[in-house]
Amino acid sequence: MSDAASAATATLPAASAPAGAEETQPVKARGLVKRYDDVLAVDHIDLNVRTGDVYGFLGPNGAGKTTTLRMALGLITPTEGKVELFGRDPLRRGAAALEGVAGFVEAPRFYPYLTGRKNLELLAALDGAGAKERINEVLEVVDLAPRAKHKVGGYSHGMRQRLGIAAALLRRPRLLILDEPATGLDPAGMRDMRELIRRLAGEGITVLLSSHQLPEVQELCDRVAIVDKGRVVYEGALSELRRQGGAGYRLRTSDNERALALASAHGGIEQATSVDGYVRLQADERDVGALSVALGREGIAILALTPELATLEDLFFSLTEGPTSPTPSPSPTSGSGSASGSGQERT
Amino acid sequence: MTLTAYRWELRKLISQKRTYLGLGLVIVLPLFFVIFQNFHQRHDHGADNIFASQIGQSGLATPVLMLLFLSVFMLPLAAALVAGDIVAAEDGNGTLKTILTRSVNRGQIFAAKALAAMTYATIAVFLSALVATVGGVASWGFNHVVTYSGTVVSAPEALLLVFAANSVYLIPLLTVASIGVLLSTVTRNSAAAVVGTIGFTIVLLIIAQIPGLEGIRPYLLHEQYENWHGLLRTPTDWAPIWHSLWVCALYAGPALFAAYLVFLRRDVAGG
Numbered sequence: 001m002s003d004a005a006s007a008a009t010a011t012l013p014a015a016s017a018p019a020g021a022e023e024t025q026p027v028k029a030r031g032l033v034k035r036y037d038d039v040l041a042v043d044h045i046d047l048n049v050r051t052g053d054v055y056g057f058l059g060p061n062g063a064g065k066t067t068t069l070r071m072a073l074g075l076i077t078p079t080e081g082k083v084e085l086f087g088r089d090p091l092r093r094g095a096a097a098l099e100g101v102a103g104f105v106e107a108p109r110f111y112p113y114l115t116g117r118k119n120l121e122l123l124a125a126l127d128g129a130g131a132k133e134r135i136n137e138v139l140e141v142v143d144l145a146p147r148a149k150h151k152v153g154g155y156s157h158g159m160r161q162r163l164g165i166a167a168a169l170l171r172r173p174r175l176l177i178l179d180e181p182a183t184g185l186d187p188a189g190m191r192d193m194r195e196l197i198r199r200l201a202g203e204g205i206t207v208l209l210s211s212h213q214l215p216e217v218q219e220l221c222d223r224v225a226i227v228d229k230g231r232v233v234y235e236g237a238l239s240e241l242r243r244q245g246g247a248g249y250r251l252r253t254s255d256n257e258r259a260l261a262l263a264s265a266h267g268g269i270e271q272a273t274s275v276d277g278y279v280r281l282q283a284d285e286r287d288v289g290a291l292s293v294a295l296g297r298e299g300i301a302i303l304a305l306t307p308e309l310a311t312l313e314d315l316f317f318s319l320t321e322g323p324t325s326p327t328p329s330p331s332p333t334s335g336s337g338s339a340s341g342s343g344q345e346r347t
Numbered sequence: 348m349t350l351t352a353y354r355w356e357l358r359k360l361i362s363q364k365r366t367y368l369g370l371g372l373v374i375v376l377p378l379f380f381v382i383f384q385n386f387h388q389r390h391d392h393g394a395d396n397i398f399a400s401q402i403g404q405s406g407l408a409t410p411v412l413m414l415l416f417l418s419v420f421m422l423p424l425a426a427a428l429v430a431g432d433i434v435a436a437e438d439g440n441g442t443l444k445t446i447l448t449r450s451v452n453r454g455q456i457f458a459a460k461a462l463a464a465m466t467y468a469t470i471a472v473f474l475s476a477l478v479a480t481v482g483g484v485a486s487w488g489f490n491h492v493v494t495y496s497g498t499v500v501s502a503p504e505a506l507l508l509v510f511a512a513n514s515v516y517l518i519p520l521l522t523v524a525s526i527g528v529l530l531s532t533v534t535r536n537s538a539a540a541v542v543g544t545i546g547f548t549i550v551l552l553i554i555a556q557i558p559g560l561e562g563i564r565p566y567l568l569h570e571q572y573e574n575w576h577g578l579l580r581t582p583t584d585w586a587p588i589w590h591s592l593w594v595c596a597l598y599a600g601p602a603l604f605a606a607y608l609v610f611l612r613r614d615v616a617g618g
Contacts, residue, residue: 067616073448076614094452103448109441113362122358125351126449167445 024087026051026101026175026206027072031081034067041067043230044081049175049208049223054201056221056238057210060320064230065210069105069179072208073098085175103177103208107184108164112153116144116163119152123167131170138166142196158189165196176200179210194220218312228320241315248308249288251279254301262298266291280308348451352459360429360467369425369467373475376421377413381482397495402483405490407505409483410476411512411579417475418516418572423523423548426468430527431540433460434610438535444615457610461528461603468524469517476513480506498581512575515588518595519571523548525599529606532613566594 027049034042042064049055059065070076072083074090074097082089088097110119117135124131139145142162147155155163161181168176181197182190190213197220201207211217217224218238225235234241253259260279263272268287273280283291292302360366384402396415401408434457437443446456492505500508526547530540551567554560564570574591577584 070444070614070616073444075444075447076616077612095450098448098450101448105444105448106441109445111359111362111440111442113364114359118358118362122355123445123449125355126348126446126451128348128351128450171449 025049025084026053026086027055027083027208028087029068029072029081029083032068032071032078032083033080034064034071034076035079040230042071042078045227045230045232046235047083047225047232048235049206051206052204053223054197054207054209054221056217056224057208057227058212058214058217058224058316059227060212063212063227063320065212065227066106066179068227069177069208069210072177073101073103073105075105100171100174101177102168102171102173102175103179104164104168104181105177105179107157107180108160108167110152110160110163110167113151115149115151116155116159117148119163120148120167120170124170127171131172134170134172138169141169142166157184158186161185161189161193165193169200173205175206175208177208177210180212181209182211182213182216190216214312214316226316226319233319234315238312242312249281249283250304250306250308251281251302252277252304253279253295254303258298259295259300262294262300263291266294278304349455349458352446352451352455353462356433356459356463357466360463365432366429366467369428370471370474372421373417373425373471374478376417377409377475377479377482380413380416381409381479381486385486397493401492403487405492405502405505406483406485406487407480407489407492407502407509409487410479410509411492413475413479414509414512414516414575418520419569420545422468422472422475422516422520423572424545425471426464426520426524427527427541427544429467430464430524431531431542431544432537433464433528434531434606435535435537435540438615439537447615453611454607457532457607461525461606464524464528465521468520472513472517472520476509480509494579494581495576496580500581508578511578515575515578515591516572518574518588518591519568522568522571522595522599522602525602525606529602529609532606532609565590566597568595568598571595 025048027047029045029047032042032045032047033040045064045068047057047068057065057068067076071078072085072090074094077091082091085097085101086099088099090097110116111122114122117139120135120138121132124135136145139148142165144159144162144166147159152160152163161184165178165181168178178197182193185193194216197207197209201220207220209217209221221238223236224238224241226233226241251259251263256274256277256279260272260274263269263279263281266287268283269291270282271280272282281288281291288305292305295302396412398408398411398415402412434443437446447453489502489506491499491501493499494508523544527540527544530543530547531537534540534543548569552569555564555567555570571591571594574587577587
């Protein structure tokens with residue numbers, strides 16, 4: 001896919017709402033619960049994927065991501081709650097609810113005894129609406145045209161992932177749901193997959209990307225939901241999440257011991273600790289300014305004062321495994337117990 | 348869309364090696380029989396079955412005798428091999444979720460699969476009959492046969508009766524396929540569904556042997572395997588055919604309906 005990803009001139013299937021159709025939220029989940037006997041796999045999850053989002057659905061393995069996506073696609077029935085795709089409930093509307101929606105849950109699966117092209121022909125036949133005419137086009141997009149006549153049983157994992165994308169593109173989706181699309185790919189394959197997703201998003205396709213690979217989400221997504229133990233612990237803009245977690249500072253002074261004591265006693269300064277010759281602290285900009293003035297008054301020279309930007313990894317682990325430093329400041333909401341980015345509607 | 352899904356179900360069957368296992372069984376046995384009889388050249392004129400005693404006189408006795416032999420186990424096995432696999436295999440391979448996220452409803456997929464399983468069973472029956480007929484006629488000629496009632500029927504009429512007998516045998520065989528589809532849908536395991544389907548008929552066979560239960564024999568599935576015998580009498584005895592029709596409907600109808608409901612409502616999380 002690398003060549004295709006970087007240089008292909010193939011036109012991607014356009015993503016557009018049917019003429020006259022009222023555009024509604026691509027994915028809207030409310031209070032989704034899935035229980036398997038005593039195991040609560042999904043615990044009152046709300047999701048809001050907006051048109052044009054590249055929406056990261058992030059969480060450790062077993063957090064409930066795939067189960068949530070299965071419910072979204074109508075493959076499994078929620079124990080409670082509902083999910084709508086463009087305002088349509090897959091459980092009530094069946095295949096009609098999936099119009100404009102494509103993707104795969106877990107690894108894409110195909111018939112190993114059929115060629116890649118035959119698999120696509122089968123799926124195109126089930127889709128109708130001229131999907132068959134797009135087979136060559138989508139094979140070019142994922143750079144599988146040369147292997148299209150080979151049986152899928154001989155495909156590598158990466159090729160199957162790409163065939164999964166091709167199968168999804170046959171449907172001219174407005175919403176692409178991808179579950180761990182880069183899992184099992186080598187570094188070059190992962191890079192190409194990200195490039196492809198970026199291109200598809202650039203074409204106007206809303207992407208719901210489930211992943212536990214933080215760099216992938218950080219690189220591609222503009223909004224995220226972080227899910228842990230079946231619950232959403234954050235939903236909102238990635239930039240907002242990083243802003244929340246980025247309020248840490250590293251301070252080096254002429255007298256760190258006194259500086260630490262001063263910081264600890266200073267209003268608005270939190271979690272002041274001494275680490276490796278630095279004082280690490282949590283505060284907003286105004287309080288850090290006040291602290292620097294106070295240090296000057298005490299005759300303590302500031303040798304270095306640098307903000308510590310939280311990586312997504314820091315934020316992820318602080319939300320899913322408890323606080324580390326630096327720490328985002330999730331504001332729990334009732335019901336789902338989740339944190340929400342500013343400006344993010346919670347329901 | 349159901350027709351499209353059905354066509355693709357058939358194409359999938361054609362593309363799988365396992366499809367040919369069952370067909371191979373029902374072809375090889377008549378072939379083996381014909382070849383063995385040709386070499387043996389000793390036909391038992393004192394056989395219990397009237398068609399066995401006519402093997403060397405008319406090639407059209409062969410397909411009747413083969414239907415008699417294969418109808419008890421081999422043809423139900425062939426039908427179960429595909430019917431038991433047709434949903435469970437897709438579940439196990441994870442391809443069920445692939446096709447259920449396209450523009451086709453679950454009911455349509457189920458109908459296509461059930462129809463494909465029954466089509467396969469039908470093909471198995473007529474392929475076996477074709478091989479037996481061609482082999483028999485090539486070896487012993489296109490001659491008249493004597494039916495169970497002792498009536499002599501001309502060769503063309505006998506050929507028609509062979510076709511009719513195989514058609515009527517489809518009633519219980521498609522019932523076996525329906526049970527296979529049910530077990531395939533419920534168990535999500537091909538081997539369990541295939542074995543379960545055959546096991547079900549064997550259990551009924553055992554039940555039939557239990558003293559005191561003779562009264563339920565006419566309502567057991569394996570008893571319907573011989574429903575076609577009525578066609579080979581003069582006048583035609585329609586009673587066993589009608590009987591098997593409603594008895595089999597009592598097995599197949601609920602089985603297919605239950606399978607349909609399970610398929611519509613099941614969680615697809617495999618693969």
